[in-house]
Amino acid sequence: MLRRGDIRLLGNVEVGRDVTMDQLRAHYDAVILATGSDRDAPLDIPGADLPEVYGASEFVFWYDGHPDVPRTWPLEAREVAVLGVGNVALDVARMLAKHVEDLLPTEIPANVAEGLRRNPVTDVHVFGRRGPAQAKFTPLELRELGKVPDVDVIVYEEDFDFDQGSEIAIRSSNQTKQVVKTLVDWTLKEPEDLTASRRIHLHFLHQPVEVLGEGGHVVGLRTERTALTGDGTVRPTGEFVLTPVQAVYRAVGYFSSPIEGVPFDDVRGVVPNSEGRVLDDGHHPIPGLYATGWVKRGPVGLIGSTKSDAQQTIAHLVEDVQAGRLGHPARGHDAMVAELEATGVRYTTWQGWELLDGFERALGEAASRERVKVVERETMTAVSRAEDHDGRLV
Ligand SMILES: NC(=O)c1ccc[n+]([C@@H]2O[C@H](COP(=O)([O-])OP(=O)(O)OC[C@H]3O[C@@H](n4cnc5c(N)ncnc54)[C@H](OP(=O)(O)O)[C@@H]3O)[C@@H](O)[C@H]2O)c1
CATH class of the missing domain: 3.40.50.720 (NAD(P)-binding Rossmann-like Domain)
Incomplete structure (x- = not known):
């Protein structure tokens, strides 16, 4: 679409930093x-401020090679909790559990591959506060989870309860029906089927209530068992469960x-x-x-x-x-570009994106990968603008 020429792209321009909204509205x-x-919804439970409690979006930014986040990620936990049962939770759980060799054919940046190579994780526990029929996963994404090499997905029979609200949800949504079917199929796994070196545990009817710390570090997650009330919502039961984990990722929605x-x-x-x-x-x-x-x-x-x-x-x-x-x-696009030039904004264009694309593919060729992503904003900008690091054209 961008190649068609009637859409013009200006990248590396931030509203509030490089242009104002008034300026934009005057030109278009x-x-x-x-x-x-782009932000994680907060989760206000005791212990949520411990250093090893992370927002899913921060982690996703890191493994996607977002230019403005640190290049390293502290992957030190053997046991990890992921809170929430949506697709973001699945993405995070899969990324934490996957062996790096299985990610190399993707566009994963080199610093991320390096970080994941040292990941000592063995068990990822995903927690949903309601039942299996209330999970927000989509069927395809859930089934993919079951295909990750050397990672077993484990579900627990005691977490499988379906109230009237669940029955209605299953009857009225083909998506929910498929998700529930996949989850139920996984309850039929025998212990001898579970041979992988890493595991993803999917827990339902567990409301996270506290992240436990010791010496200022995460050592566990306390959840309270919940029970379905009839309409797909839950009530607390007063029964608490402690799961030892050394890191917690919240994937409870974005903001x-x-x-x-x-x-x-x-x-x-x-x-x-x-x-x-x-x-x-x-x-x-x-x-x-x-x-x-x-x-x-x-x-x-x-x-x-x-x-x-x-x-x-x-x-x-x-x-x-x-x-x-x-x-x-409006004053028009050309006037906007002239204003950016005049104020020294190092904007990038579609042609610049193509330069960067070629650059990444060439880096990939040398490493026998389809591409190696450039993650530093300065390099991305310089390559896209065909300039050296001092801003001169090369
Ligand atoms: N590969 C893909 O296609 C892909 C990848 C990523 C995201 N997405 C889409 O992006 C959208 C956002 O995904 P998402 O996973 O961030 O959101 P989501 O689908 O809304 O899931 C959020 C999860 O967090 C739980 N939650 C919320 N507040 C909580 C709390 N206080 N305590 C415990 N659990 C809590 C929710 O439970 P309740 O239901 O009980 O509220 C739900 O299970 C979705 O539409 C998703 O499908 C798609």
């Missing part, structure tokens, strides 16, 4: 915010970051909007300002729902254009 007839959710110069709903973690039209404090649409994706509706859904969501936003944008609601003519 409409601005669509699609900044997603968006505010964008300077744009209203923000601190409670829901989204930009206030009506079907994609951004609203001011008086709940009136701000002309020419739109939102789409997770910053619009919160962190739920796969790519399909994000597409239909974008269609809704764009339909309103088109309506507003046709009704003449967008306001004064």
Whole structure:
């Protein structure tokens, strides 16, 4: 799509650092915010501030090679807890348990491969506070978990309870039905089937209540057994379980970051909007300002729902254009580029992305991999802009 030429990309430009929202709105007839959710939702339990309690997004940033996070990750725990039973929890559990050799054919950055090579993990415990029919996994992602080489997935029969709410969920959603079927199939595994050197344990009906510390470090997770109440929600039972772990990852949902110069709903973690039209404090649409994706509706859904969501936003944008609601003519893209040049912003373009792509593939060739990802922002920028580290063109 970008190759078609009618979409122009400006990368390495941060709103609030390199440009202001007012500047953007002056240069374009409409601005669509699609900044997603980049923070972890908090989990307020005692011990959550211990150093080995991590947010899933921080870990995902690290293994995806995000340029602005440290290059190393402390992988020192043999036993790890992952809180939450959504796809992010699955991604984190899989990444923690997978042997590095099985990741090398992917685009995993070299520093991440190096970090994972020393990972001493043997057991990853994933905890859901409700039952198997309330898990948020999607079927394909869950089945993939069962195929990780030398990693056994273990479930516990006592965690399998289905109330009326669960029956309804299974009947009304094919996804839930498939997820439950996969989980139930795994209860049939015999002890002799479990031969792998690493294990992922999926626990249900366990509400995390405390991260236990000793000498300032994580030594365990206390969970309380819960019971389904009939409508798919749970109540506490007063029975507590202690699982020894030395690190805890919370994957209990994401949260968006505010964008300077744009209203923000601190409670829901989204930009206030009506079907994609951004609203001011008086709940009136701000002309020419739109939102789409997770910053619009919160962190739920796969790519399909994000597409239909974008269609809704764009339909309103088109309506507003046709009704003449967008306001004064904008200064235009070329004027924006000229302003970035004048203020010394080292922006990158689509052609620059292609340069970086070629550079990464060439690095990969030398290492017999498809590509080796560049993770330092400075190198990415310099390669994309075809300049040396002093900013000269090379
Ligand atoms: N490969 C992929 O396709 C992929 C990968 C990553 C993410 N995604 C998508 O991205 C979206 C976000 O994923 P996600 O995993 O972050 O969110 P999610 O699907 O909403 O799952 C969040 C999990 O955290 C639990 N939780 C929330 N608050 C909790 C608390 N206080 N204590 C204990 N558990 C708590 C939730 O349980 P309750 O249900 O009880 O609230 C739920 O199990 C999803 O739509 C997901 O499918 C897709």
